[in-house]
Amino acid sequence: MTLHESREKASGDNVIRSRDAELRQRARQVIPGGMYGHLNMSAMPAEYPQFFESARGARVTDVDGREFVDLMCSWGPVILGHHHPEVDEAFNRQMALGDCLNGPSPRMVELAERLVGVVSHADWAMFQKNGTDATTLCVTIARAATGRRKVLVAKGAYHGAAPWCTPVESGTTPEDRANLVRYTYNDLESVRAVLSDDVAAIMVSPFRHDAGYDQEFVDPEFARGLRMICDEIGAALILDDVRCGFRLHFGGSWDPLGVEPDLSAWSKAIANGYPLAAVLGNDKYRAAVQSIFTTGSFWFASASMAASLATLDVLERDDAVGHMTRMGDALRAGIQEQAERRGVEIVQTGPSQMPFLSFVGDVDWSIASQFAAAALRHGLYLHPRHNWFISAALTDADLDRALSATDAAFGELRSPRL
Amino acid sequence: MTLHESREKASGDNVIRSRDAELRQRARQVIPGGMYGHLNMSAMPAEYPQFFESARGARVTDVDGREFVDLMCSWGPVILGHHHPEVDEAFNRQMALGDCLNGPSPRMVELAERLVGVVSHADWAMFQKNGTDATTLCVTIARAATGRRKVLVAKGAYHGAAPWCTPVESGTTPEDRANLVRYTYNDLESVRAVLSDDVAAIMVSPFRHDAGYDQEFVDPEFARGLRMICDEIGAALILDDVRCGFRLHFGGSWDPLGVEPDLSAWSKAIANGYPLAAVLGNDKYRAAVQSIFTTGSFWFASASMAASLATLDVLERDDAVGHMTRMGDALRAGIQEQAERRGVEIVQTGPSQMPFLSFVGDVDWSIASQFAAAALRHGLYLHPRHNWFISAALTDADLDRALSATDAAFGELRSPRL
Numbered sequence: 019m020t021l022h023e024s025r026e027k028a029s030g031d032n033v034i035r036s037r038d039a040e041l042r043q044r045a046r047q048v049i050p051g052g053m054y055g056h057l058n059m060s061a062m063p064a065e066y067p068q069f070f071e072s073a074r075g076a077r078v079t080d081v082d083g084r085e086f087v088d089l090m091c092s093w094g095p096v097i098l099g100h101h102h103p104e105v106d107e108a109f110n111r112q113m114a115l116g117d118c119l120n121g122p123s124p125r126m127v128e129l130a131e132r133l134v135g136v137v138s139h140a141d142w143a144m145f146q147k148n149g150t151d152a153t154t155l156c157v158t159i160a161r162a163a164t165g166r167r168k169v170l171v172a173k174g175a176y177h178g179a180a181p182w183c184t185p186v187e188s189g190t191t192p193e194d195r196a197n198l199v200r201y202t203y204n205d206l207e208s209v210r211a212v213l214s215d216d217v218a219a220i221m222v223s224p225f226r227h228d229a230g231y232d233q234e235f236v237d238p239e240f241a242r243g244l245r246m247i248c249d250e251i252g253a254a255l256i257l258d259d260v261r262c263g264f265r266l267h268f269g270g271s272w273d274p275l276g277v278e279p280d281l282s283a284w285s286k287a288i289a290n291g292y293p294l295a296a297v298l299g300n301d302k303y304r305a306a307v308q309s310i311f312t313t314g315s316f317w318f319a320s321a322s323m324a325a326s327l328a329t330l331d332v333l334e335r336d337d338a339v340g341h342m343t344r345m346g347d348a349l350r351a352g353i354q355e356q357a358e359r360r361g362v363e364i365v366q367t368g369p370s371q372m373p374f375l376s377f378v379g380d381v382d383w384s385i386a387s388q389f390a391a392a393a394l395r396h397g398l399y400l401h402p403r404h405n406w407f408i409s410a411a412l413t414d415a416d417l418d419r420a421l422s423a424t425d426a427a428f429g430e431l432r433s434p435r436l
Numbered sequence: 437m438t439l440h441e442s443r444e445k446a447s448g449d450n451v452i453r454s455r456d457a458e459l460r461q462r463a464r465q466v467i468p469g470g471m472y473g474h475l476n477m478s479a480m481p482a483e484y485p486q487f488f489e490s491a492r493g494a495r496v497t498d499v500d501g502r503e504f505v506d507l508m509c510s511w512g513p514v515i516l517g518h519h520h521p522e523v524d525e526a527f528n529r530q531m532a533l534g535d536c537l538n539g540p541s542p543r544m545v546e547l548a549e550r551l552v553g554v555v556s557h558a559d560w561a562m563f564q565k566n567g568t569d570a571t572t573l574c575v576t577i578a579r580a581a582t583g584r585r586k587v588l589v590a591k592g593a594y595h596g597a598a599p600w601c602t603p604v605e606s607g608t609t610p611e612d613r614a615n616l617v618r619y620t621y622n623d624l625e626s627v628r629a630v631l632s633d634d635v636a637a638i639m640v641s642p643f644r645h646d647a648g649y650d651q652e653f654v655d656p657e658f659a660r661g662l663r664m665i666c667d668e669i670g671a672a673l674i675l676d677d678v679r680c681g682f683r684l685h686f687g688g689s690w691d692p693l694g695v696e697p698d699l700s701a702w703s704k705a706i707a708n709g710y711p712l713a714a715v716l717g718n719d720k721y722r723a724a725v726q727s728i729f730t731t732g733s734f735w736f737a738s739a740s741m742a743a744s745l746a747t748l749d750v751l752e753r754d755d756a757v758g759h760m761t762r763m764g765d766a767l768r769a770g771i772q773e774q775a776e777r778r779g780v781e782i783v784q785t786g787p788s789q790m791p792f793l794s795f796v797g798d799v800d801w802s803i804a805s806q807f808a809a810a811a812l813r814h815g816l817y818l819h820p821r822h823n824w825f826i827s828a829a830l831t832d833a834d835l836d837r838a839l840s841a842t843d844a845a846f847g848e849l850r851s852p853r854l
Contacts, residue, residue: 048559049562051725054726054730055730069541069544070541092733100537101534115489118513118710120488121485121486122475122488127462127466141466148735180572181576189579189580189724191579196611291535291737292535293565308468310606311473312473314473316566319709
């Protein structure tokens with residue numbers, strides 16, 4: 019699609035000139051508001067496609083045939099690139115045997131053994147389908163183990179979209195949130211200030227990756243302090259590794275810090291886009307798991323577990339974290355050079371594999387939106403208010419195209435310095 | 437595997453004689469208690485396999501190579517039989533394009549349109565991964581629409597395994613259950629007795645299918661009464677069609693009654709075993725959906741939606757409900773004849789497609805367990821305390837083998853009349 023056609027689509031006139039616009043119109047009839055959840059594009063620049071046709075490697079193609087270098091990776095799940103041959107082969111091999119059966123297949127035991135071997139704090143594993151399943155289950159296990167109710171979470175942190183944790187209160191009850199207590203990320207004093215004898219768990223993200231904010235690394239002293247507090251008060255330390263898991267480190271995201279949570283929640287990238295979530299825990303919480311009941315119709319399905327086993331093998335063998343880090347560093351360096359050359363004041367934050375760009379003084383995110391829309395027109399898919407995700411499939415050619423798109427986007431900013 | 441070998445496995449001696457026993461031993465190391473959820477076989481007769489190798493049509497094969505006629509259908513999801521060629525082809529065709537992308541594919545719109553066309557009360561659709569996602573979302577939408585908190589559910593009814601609804605209280609808080617109010621299924625007075633001005637919704641199953649009880653059809657007067665009460669008090673009527681959906685009727689399970697819920701929850705069979713859940717609703721609740729936030733990393737993945745589209749096509753074209761009904765009727769008649777011939781007093785309940793067998797006076801379910809274990813040894817997989825599921829793949833040959841197994845099982849009962 020040319021830029022001209024793209025603008026026609028975005029102009030909102032009555033003639034539907036794109037398949038995306040036609041699908042949006044049909045969607046509005048049968049899906050409230052046309053879409054929901056994190057993939058609802060209604061608040062994004064009009065150029066953003068709502069519907070996608072296909073993907074391969076680090077490229078995605080929308081329903082109008084526009085191909086983009088993919089810096090969102092389906093918001094995290096795609097870590098080895100779309101259609102990684104070894105992962106797909108493992109998935110298909112298990113699928114040909116059986117997926118959703120009257121019991122799990124041997125893949126479930128193999129995957130639990132593999133994860134316990136790879137993640138240092140883990141003595142056992144359980145599997146689910148959603149990241150929210152995993153965070154909710156961690157909380158349930160912590161409560162069962164401690165007999166307490168309160169769960170401490172950081173202000174603004176995203177831990178899922180069930181009533182107890184969704185960032186939007188509509189449809190939830192005060193009781194759903196009655197046992198959530200907020201602290202400030204990287205502020206141990208704020209944690210100590212809300213302690214009580216009813217604290218079952220402290221939940222924490224590997225780093226602060228709240229949407230709509232610059233990202234912030236964890237202070238190792240904060241991580242160690244949380245571990246110490248949990249030991250002091252007998253509460254569970256829960257690491258929410260749903261978004262970061264296996265992108266920052268081949269192991270738990272805090273393994274390099276030497277800080278071991280009691281429980282960790284996983285999903286997104288652990289099966290390269292096939293639906294799977296996991297809770298890992300240590301032996302202290304093993305008995306509590308046996309006292310609770312949770313399940314799901316598809317939680318024991320094996321093909322996603324086979325895909326996860328292959329994903330872990332490839333991540334390890336190919337040093338995927340190393341590749342993603344190098345590509346992320348190169349992307350960041352390129353963007354920095356472009357911004358400086360054009361005199362645009364930017365802030366780049368977060369780990370190289372999950373980079374984020376914001377603009378100084380861009381309080382309403384309007385510059386970020388302009389930039390993202392322009393990058394999109396030039397063939398790069400990223401998000402203006404949410405961290406990006408690098409995949410191990412990103413090639414030098416993809417990176418060149420990405421940087422060419424960002425350079426053009428900087429050039430098209432209407433008020434680059436505010 | 438011969439019966440002798442099977443008994444060696446079940447005898448619990450130290451020599452591991454089966455692959456299942458070896459996998460159970462490994463699982464106990466890395467999965468608390470060796471397994472969890474509804475597929476945890478630790479409370480089942482020792483003959484029951486925990487792990488499965490493969491499946492095709494109406495047959496499943498465990499990791500020791502024992503093949504069974506499948507009357508559990510993965511506890512519901514498999515409705516057209518394992519590996520239905522048209523469903524698998526639709527799944528694979530979409531998977532080759534893309535599954536989990538930066539947005540949904542056109543399949544999402546097509547599936548929403550199809551479901552709205554098929555289920556009479558539905559004006560719109562949303563998709564998730566777990567049945568529990570769907571029931572939870574129905575409750576959230578009802579609360580958002582009404583601004584009220586209480587949800588009425590039947591005593592003993594299963595509506596999922598999140599903290600607000602899991603049948604086991606360990607790990608949940610009093611606040612999680614604070615807004616659940618219980619009524620008695622098929623007893624309108626029990627519903628009227630717990631009404632208040634804070635009722636957001638009444639949730640109900642299409643019929644009473646609580647595990648560990650004989651099944652009970654809905655009284656049409658009860659269904660109509662619930663609709664009337666909800667209209668009177670301005671609450672949402674939520675039909676939990678997760679377990680029954682598309683097995684009882686090609687449409688909502690209460691469509692034949694002419695009683696339309698406001699919201700319905702779906703999962704299990706809607707994509708023939710591929711992971712998918714859905715909420716359907718009417719226009720009265722459309723705006724409420726737009727006020728809430730819920731999502732999941734894999735909720736927009738398209739391959740399961742493509743599988744669901746194909747599943748619906750085949751269900752309709754082949755009159756799958758008709759076939760399942762006829763096979764269920766024949767199974768039931770055969771079991772009845774066998775029991776009468778042997779003088780065993782039994783009770784058969786529930787719809788033909790979701791039959792259930794219990795034994796008169798079998799208060800501790802020990803006869804049912806004996807019977808199920810014997811049926812299993814003779815090549816039939818069913819459950820002693822939970823309703824069974826017929827699939828449209830069940831052939832006359834499968835039925836013959838099933839009835840031969842039940843006949844042998846009746847013959848092996850140690851105390852058939854108590």
